Amino acid sequence: MEEKYYEISSDNIEKFVNNLIAQDDEVIAPKDKDGDTFYDKITDFKDADLNILLPKLSFKEYLLPKTETLFEYSISGSNINILDPIENIGADGGSVNSGKKTGKRIIFGSRPCDAGAGPIMEKVFNWDYKDEFFNEKFKNLYIISIACVQPDNYCFCTEAQLSPESSYGSDILLKKGGSGYFAKVITEKGLELINSSSENAGLFKEISKDAFPADKDWKAAFDIKKTQGFLDKNFTSSYFQEKFLSCIGCGICTYTCPTCHCFDIQDEGTNEKGKRIRNWDSCQFGIFTLHTSGHNPRVTQGDRYRQRLMHKFKIYNEKFNKYLCVGCGRCSRNCPEDIDLREITSELSLMESSAGD
Amino acid sequence: MENIYLPKLAVIKEIIQETPDTKTVRLTVDGASIDYLPGQFGEFSCIGEGESTFGFASSSLRKEFFEFSFRTSGRATSGINSLNVGDSIGFRGPYGNFFDTGKMKGKDIIFIGGGIGMAPVKSILEYCLDERNDYGKITVLYGAKTVMDLMYKKAIEEWKSFANTDVVITVDPGGETPDWKGRVGFVPTILEELPVKGNNAVAVVCGPPIMIKFVLKSLEKMGFDKEDIITTLENRMKCGIGKCGRCNIGSVYVCKEGPVFTAKEIEAMPNDF
16 A cells, blocks of 8 residues: 555554553553563553663564464374364464454554564465464554664664664554654554544544655665675585584574574374474574484584574575564574674675675 | 364374384375375374374375385384374375476486385385386385395385396395395495496485485496486475475475485585485
8 A cells, every 4th residue: 555644642642552452452562571571462551661672572472472283183092183273363373262352463662673574474484385373363463663763782674674764564653753753654454553443543643755754864884685695605614613602502592583483393282182283493403403313414503503594694585585584683682692693694794795805 | 274284184004014113104095095296295193292204105106095104213203103003194295396207207217225215215116116118227226224124025025026127135234134135235335336327317316314425426426417316305394384494405495395306406505414
């Protein structure tokens, strides 16, 4: 759709969010939890903590839950009964009686990096085979982002082809200014939220595109295409083995990553009843690729982090012409060894530049 | 809406105890085989214990059942190992690409299998034997660690009964028994001793990664063109459909673009398998 622009006061944004909560939609926002901030359900606008740069984790789990039931089974003798949950999958992640009227799940106060992760993951879940577990949740997820003013030293969204003010993946993008916020409505879903009641529609004042504040001139500190260029040619580089000697293989980079989507499938239950589930998995674990024979294609932590870099900045890009990274920096912020992805991608880019000279 | 992770239930028709720790299981869905091609694979599961990836081991031209072979090793295979005739196995598939039999027609073929890697070789071998007249001379080279580890003993006798078909069985040095009448030596070594030439011929290879790497070198020495050496790679997989993210070799997803590759395609891959 053609983008629409609005202005909304601080008081009215509070009313709008509280109306969305009252409409029995599930509203998720950055929320303080013992000093850290996480995306979590809010029951009032005042629950939302909008003063921090980034919640500790992204809202990936609302698209790809940490644990998700693929089917349930019951067994008696040679008789196996399989219960397919797919028709009951909704925004609530699969529970049959959510009590929700609309099935919508709204993220209020997403950051542009986190918003960008949804459409990036969506491609993986829909090339060839369609993963309706993901699709149903993605379809029901409405994202209202708030542009960042000042990224920190771990952030590199601009280099990752987004920006602190990017609207990619958002339904509505808010920017602070005027009497409260300016709003850019990008999708029909965004418009649906604004027009969800006449009262809500009345809170927004439509403005012209010119009246919407222009993006700052965000400049990339390095060229990510050159990072890919290095990865294209240097699979056997000693860089990977040396750089990741300090990596303890904890996998936190993948668990906190908004776009890491690799999963494991396991059966859980007794020999009478139970379920098959998928769980978040991590390419940083040796068992991830371990063959039954004992052979492992990726032996060292260097091999494994190289795979992570390859997947994000080469393999995914070759298939979908985008990077599997939104530059949020969580992998670096949360790394117990301070392995910094911004630094790594920048180094690889520079190494490629100097190799080309 | 389709649940792409939902297995069909396949009924066990027959179980062949191949070696102390390997079995071949014959399955039907609705009383018959399913549509698949040699080289493809499926996700087979003991419901409640877990799912594992196996290549088909049978000729897809035989319509009464389809089979796979497994070694009891972890939780999923221990579960499958505990099942009996009449029990059901969860099945998803077929997935992946397959052997280009059109390219093999009229040519001599050498089939090379190592250990349980013989399973997918058996599928394409028996497919070719089912249409024996379409192919030239067929040579089978199958190696196992020890005599006790040799699978497909009954099938091997069937292969030998075909005209213009040589079957060579070898065990690793030290794996022979006093009355062993087959060859002793690693697969690549025995291969180079065979009267097989690369002209108008195709080689089909599957086995442990280390065997594949040496066999590819031997075959090139014997004059096989890299495009005429076809192998099937098995990597750890969970979903089988390009989502779970672990079977890739460089940019190639084994589950989607493989598991069947030519030596030429493998040469272009990074050493990540």
